[in-house]
Amino acid sequence: MVYFLHLFKILFITKKLKNMNAIKFYSLMILWISGLQLQASNFPTEKTINAAKAKACQENKIVIMEFTAKWCIPAKDMEQAVFGNVKVQQFIAEHAILFQVDIDEQKNLKAEYKIQALPTIILMKASGKILSRKEESFNAESFIAWVEENLDQMPKPESAKNKSQEAN
Numbered sequence: 001m002v003y004f005l006h007l008f009k010i011l012f013i014t015k016k017l018k019n020m021n022a023i024k025f026y027s028l029m030i031l032w033i034s035g036l037q038l039q040a041s042n043f044p045t046e047k048t049i050n051a052a053k054a055k056a057c058q059e060n061k062i063v064i065m066e067f068t069a070k071w072c073i074p075a076k077d078m079e080q081a082v083f084g085n086v087k088v089q090q091f092i093a094e095h096a097i098l099f100q101v102d103i104d105e106q107k108n109l110k111a112e113y114k115i116q117a118l119p120t121i122i123l124m125k126a127s128g129k130i131l132s133r134k135e136e137s138f139n140a141e142s143f144i145a146w147v148e149e150n151l152d153q154m155p156k157p158e159s160a161k162n163k164s165q166e167a168n
Helices: 002-016 022-037 049-059 073-083 086-095 107-112 140-151 158-167
Strands: 062-068 096-102 120-124 130-134
Touching: 049 062, 049 096, 062 073, 062 107, 062 140, 073 086, 073 140, 086 096, 086 140, 130 140
Parallel strands: 062 096
Antiparallel strands: 062 120, 120 130
């Protein structure tokens, strides 16, 4: 939907600026389109799957692998609506390590995890054991609910175990 609005803007601007010479017009368009890329969430993500697993192990968290591509409109929409959402960012910071995979740049991971559709999100333990996999878009609320369902499969840290035993 967002991209249709941007296309409409381009067509509108083209008609408005008929008198502007082509080089200036296309230069402005390149700057404007490159600005669209800056709207994506700036949520911290690990650089490699091994770094994500190691950090998840240290912090007793799960790994969220988000498979995406620059050309995938549903994945880009989800990036803004879900990973750009403050509640989701806070939730991930508390419970997970995010690892984003561009399937065009990391073809080995695309093959290893048998990615057939985008967006695909995989939840896994630090050991690499897959907890859940979804090949669909989410909104912020449904994403958090799905991750929460899978957190029950994670062992509780010792401090949480001790607190629950003391409460009994």
